[in-house]
Amino acid sequence: MTTDSMAWQRGLYAITDATLLPDDRTLLNACDAALRGGLALLQYRDKSGDDARRWRQAAALASLCQEHAVPLIINDDTGLALRLRDAGFAGVGLHLGQSDGELAEARQRLGGEALIGATCHASLELAERARVEGVSYVAFGRFFASRTKPDAPPAPLALLAQAAHLGLPRVAIGGINEHSAASARRAGADLLASVEAVFGGSDVEARVRRLNRQLAALSP
Numbered sequence: 001m002t003t004d005s006m007a008w009q010r011g012l013y014a015i016t017d018a019t020l021l022p023d024d025r026t027l028l029n030a031c032d033a034a035l036r037g038g039l040a041l042l043q044y045r046d047k048s049g050d051d052a053r054r055w056r057q058a059a060a061l062a063s064l065c066q067e068h069a070v071p072l073i074i075n076d077d078t079g080l081a082l083r084l085r086d087a088g089f090a091g092v093g094l095h096l097g098q099s100d101g102e103l104a105e106a107r108q109r110l111g112g113e114a115l116i117g118a119t120c121h122a123s124l125e126l127a128e129r130a131r132v133e134g135v136s137y138v139a140f141g142r143f144f145a146s147r148t149k150p151d152a153p154p155a156p157l158a159l160l161a162q163a164a165h166l167g168l169p170r171v172a173i174g175g176i177n178e179h180s181a182a183s184a185r186r187a188g189a190d191l192l193a194s195v196e197a198v199f200g201g202s203d204v205e206a207r208v209r210r211l212n213r214q215l216a217a218l219s220p
């Protein structure tokens with residue numbers, strides 16, 4: 001797989017959740033279904049602190065994502081992303097929040113090709129700094145109420161248009177679902193990042209297909 005294609009820059013960005021997907025089988029089945037439904041990006045987000053589990057699950061997802069030619073983004077953990085890359089998995093990227101380490105250092109360690117994203121909350125200044133540090137995309141939000149991360153700082157939709165000058169794909173996160181995706185897209189989001197709308201129900205593939213149909217109806 002190569003990530004020099006632009007396909008990752010627009011569409012649905014699914015993020016895993018250890019509460020909704022508590023064991024390996026549930027996680028892999030759900031991610032496989034989501035990938036079949038059509039994702040631009042998949043993020044592995046696991047706060048368990050269990051290194052063996054995180055390696056096992058991330059490696060299984062990296063293999064799955066490679067089959068589907070979709071980049072796998074590792075949340076928070078530059079070391080895990082590097083370890084996967086060094087194990088030979090293609091298309092492994094990284095997402096860092098404001099307390100998750102230095103973006104410039106991650107860029108230097110992962111190299112120029114890796115997809116690296118940054119949480120910018122509601123701040124254009126953070127996004128401008130992240131761009132200087134070499135990120136591939138900037139993420140803003142939360143834009144709507146989120147049960148996954150209810151205390152994430154809120155952001156106004158108008159920010160998405162204000163970030164256009166950065167020239168980077170803009171991710172909208174926080175409460176993105178079939179009721180809110182259209183307004184986030186119309187406000188300027190290139191990528192719609194979601195946990196619950198993708199993984200919060202039984203038929204994951206159908207949920208993803210529904211969201212994609214909605215987005216396709218709004219394009220270009």
Ligand SMILES: Cc1ncc(COP(=O)(O)OP(=O)(O)O)c(N)n1
Binds near residue numbers: 015193
């Ligand atoms: C695409 C995307 N955007 C934002 C976040 C949030 O990152 P962070 O602020 O570091 O919070 P945690 O996800 O680590 O709880 C994200 N993970 N992905």
Ligand SMILES: Cc1ncsc1CCOP(=O)(O)O
Binds near residue numbers: 147173174195196
């Ligand atoms: C990780 C994160 N960062 C800001 S909101 C959020 C959670 C997104 O989950 P959901 O799509 O279920 O609101």
Ligand SMILES: [Mg+2]
Binds near residue numbers: 075076095096098
């Ligand atoms: Mg983080």
